[in-house]
Amino acid sequence: MSALLAFHEIAMSSSWNFEVNKVALAFRGYNVTNLGRTAELLACDAYSQIILEEFKLFSEICSQYTKESVDLTSFVTAGKEPGLERYAESIALVLAVEKAHIRILQQVHEVDTSQASYSCGYSLGELAALSFGGTFPVEEMISVPLAMADDSVKLASDIKMGVLFSRGPMISEADVERLCLQITSEGKGTIGISAILSPNTYLLIGQQQTVQHFREVMHDLLPQRVHLRINNNRWPPLHTPIVRQENIADRSSVLMETLAGGFNPPVPRVLSLVTGKMSYDDHSARNILRKWIDHPQRLWDVVCEILAQGTKTVVHVGPEPNVIPATFSRLSDNVLQQTVVGSLGSLGMRAVSGMARRPWLAALLPEQATLLRAPHVKHVILEDWLIENAPR
Structure with missing residues (x-):
């Protein structure tokens, strides 16, 4: 076929049944694991050349900032995660794979990805979405996080992440923010909201013992049925005030002033996790990205907007995408349990108990009926689809 296929026509070669203007692309960000199934994709003859080209390009760009030779291909073939210690290489790897995924979809499977209704991206993924949409060349866009990689790792030295959650009431964002500010004001480290995953789930990132201290005092302000689980992995403290300690937000803003591009709205449109809206136009990208650095990711607002848009399919781009698919999976399970057909008398005690534990969702459904979608x-998961549909 010489012409690119529209998304809804891809059903000719798979079980997908896309409808044009009802597809969203979701790009993933950095995680402690970033390889995914890339080695399997690299082993596919039809895909390997594209992947190797992107690895070569991003390795060369990354080496300009690490001041040493970088070979992204070697991480994949050895099955070795770059990890936080090689954060610059992890950034380059994720963006290289995401760009390769899109190129493979376009060039091998002849899918016109520009026909997607819009795209979005969690954390680093928003930079990928903007680059994919043509607002900035990806080779330019990646220069900003790479330039700040060493300082991001430096700040991560005493970082802990906490998952704040409740299966009962909603958790007030204002109360969480206030508690973070109160703890920070004690002068023993900074803590802040990194992401709002739902009205009952937040990601917190804090220095030193601030996350543990939050857990000790949180019930002074938050409901008793709120819990905090601490993740012992180290994380770069993006999307929190912690980055201001190395002036990362301001320094990044200065770098972005001279990036090529930024004066065309992205095509497809980009739904920003900074604002929770389609905020990018022909000049706003630099200002939004300035806030992207030290403001929390508003994933819940984006989930609600995806549902309000009438989106039928979300295609997750990148290696082993996790945050966005997991958030939708939890929401779907909760909605199904909250709206299960039948009278309470016909339900088991476990189902009734499950409904009772989700008053946050019960309170939202009357006003946000789109959640039912x-x-x-x-x-x-695009990497899975590409492997299953690799030309033989």
């Missing part, structure tokens, strides 16, 4: 949105 969550179980009906199809999610496609």
